[in-house]
Amino acid sequence: MKVTVLEKRLRDIYDHIVREEEVAEKLASNAHKDYRLSSKNLYRYLLLRSYDLRDFHDSLSELGISSLRTSEAYVLSNLTNVLKLLNLLQGKAYINTDNPEIIGYKRSKELIRKHARNLFKKAEGENSAEIMVTLPNEAADDIELLSRLIKEGMKIARINLSHGTEEVWSKMIQNLNEAKKKLGSNVKVYMDLSGPKIRTSKIEIKTSDGKIKESIGLKVGDHLILTKRDTLGKKSIYGKANQLIQKAEVGVLLPEIINDLEENDIVYFDDGMIKAVVISKKSEDVEIKITELYKSKLSSSKGINLPLTKLSLPSLTDRDIELLPFVCKNADILGYSFVRTVADVQKLYKELEKNHNTTIGVVFKIENNEAFDNLPLILMEGMKRKNIGIMIARGDLAVEVGFERISEIQNQILWICEAAHIPVIWATQVLDNLAKTGLPTRAEITDAAHSVQAECVMLNKGPFIVDAIRTLKKILLRMEAHTFKKKSSLRALNVAINSIKHYKNIE
Structure with missing residues (x-):
């Protein structure tokens, strides 16, 4: 041109x-x-x-x-x-x-770092990526575990309010405060609101021999009834020539989703392990057909993802509102699950005003198609408060947008947030194999290296979580010398220096 x-x-x-x-x-x-x-x-x-x-x-x-x-x-x-x-x-x-x-470029860099320091309550000049760790239940009883996590580099302790009680969470916070005081460390508390739990209800099927079966066996082509009715499940029954006589049945924890589902909508279960399509609908239930299987059994409390369905569920549940006073009193940062629209942001902000809280950090979790589509609108509304951030909740998001698109969507979220100078949390399955088994995969090491583009990286719990924190910290320190956001900083390369020395020696 x-x-x-x-x-x-x-x-x-x-x-x-x-x-x-x-x-x-x-x-x-x-x-x-x-x-x-x-x-x-x-x-x-x-x-x-x-x-x-x-x-x-x-x-x-x-x-x-x-x-x-x-x-x-x-x-x-x-x-x-x-x-x-x-x-x-x-x-x-x-x-x-x-x-x-x-x-200008320098001013934009200052704004990104300033907003990250405000959200994560970091000291002036402290610009490295934060490491967030989901606290295991043992943290309520084991101060030494918390001390080890802090020593290795945990800067934010995440408490998942989907599990446990206020009593357990209070013990975690008490132990964390003691460990912080002992080590002189400024560890922040992040609390995740649960949001609506779109899951299968309890499955307990009595077999002909009197035993209880806690799952439903499925194969591609099977029909399954999702229902509002109270049920413990019902298995498929086949007659001669493998003809389906009775369709398997399972309840859902939030019956409202039955109202929202329409014919040809896609339904995923268990982190995308089971895929189905809606083929018919009645007032009390919908009939779906299994189209893909990576797991042959469906059991209780498995997550349901509905990527094509316009859900009418509230992002802020009654239980979330009930817990807000506890969160406002004990957390530095609040994680807002299932946010999808500007109205969702406004609802949370109104509830925070009722709790007279204007300072708590708010992180909007992007975990579904609608949230991604509305991301710029969510950010604009979110910027009416001072301390905000975005979490790329890659688990649910990958199921919603498709595993083949998650890298593309992840990058788009990073770009849009960089344009808004808003800090990002890189979450879900970071060094997951290392945390659970003690041995990292090569792919997750590469993934962890890419996480340096975010201002915070979240690790989930596991028996080897201390090793995972240590490894992640080393990776981040190395990569931060080379990169800011998606820009290469062009630090002098040892491989270049050593190669030059080699050629000079030849001469």
Whole structure:
């Protein structure tokens, strides 16, 4: 592409963004003052990414101008500089009568780090990625375990409110405070609200010999009835020629999902191990057909994912609201599960106001299709408070968007959050094999290295969690020397230095 054409096409994009500054200003006026510039940059980034920029990259790189690829955090500044260079190459002066408020690269970097320090309550100048660890039940009784976790690098202790009681969680916090005091460490408490639990209900099927079977055997092509009715399950019965006489039946913990399901909707069970499609619907139940199986049995309390279904469930349940006073009193950061819309954000903020809490950090967990589709809107609404972040909940999200798309979606979330200067938590199955078995896989080591793009990395519990923290800390320290977000910092490479020495010795 010719330089003149490049300049004209990019100038058209620049002019489009500038024409939209009135909208950007309005968004900025509604944001918390700490996020005023960030909300403007996010809107500019959305405008920029409404264009297909692939045509420009090769031509710009040929000219030694490649920064358009990494402009998330400082959109207008970057575009302005590219246009200046293109004008310079043509021997023209860059003339610009507009005077929009611009965020440069250094300022954008400062904003990202500032917002991460505010959310995670870090000291000034402390910019390395935080390590969050899900506390096991033993933390309620074992102070020494907590001390080991802290010594190895745990900076945030996560308490999952889906399991346990206030008594157990209070003991965990008491032990954590004692360990912190003993070690002089500033470990923060993160509490995850449960949100609605979309799971199978209890399955207990009496067999002909009087025994109890706690699962339903399935095969591809089987029909299963999901029902609102109270039931302990019912297994499939086949007649001659393997003909299905009775369809297997199972209840759901949230009967409301039956109302929301429609024909041709996809239903996943057990982290995507079982896939089915809705083939018919009645007032009390839906009939589904099993289409894919990676696990031949369905049992109680298994998660259900509905990627195509518009759910009417509230993100903030009555139980979550009941626990909010405890969370506000004891947590530094609150994890908001199942958030999907702007209304969900508004609901939580109203409940926090009722609890007279304006300081607790809020992390929006992106774990379904609707949340991802609404991510920019969730961020804009979220920026009305000071301390916010995003968790990429890769487990449920992978099931929802498809395992083949999770890397692509993960990157898009990182880019959008970088444009908003909002810290990200990289979660689900990080060094999972190491934490559970003591031996990491090569793939999860690579995954952990990529997690340096986030401001926090979450580890789940396991018998070898201390080893997992130690390993993750080493990986992050090494990778942070090479990378900030998706940008390479170009630290001097030992492999380059040693190779040069080799060739000099040959001479």
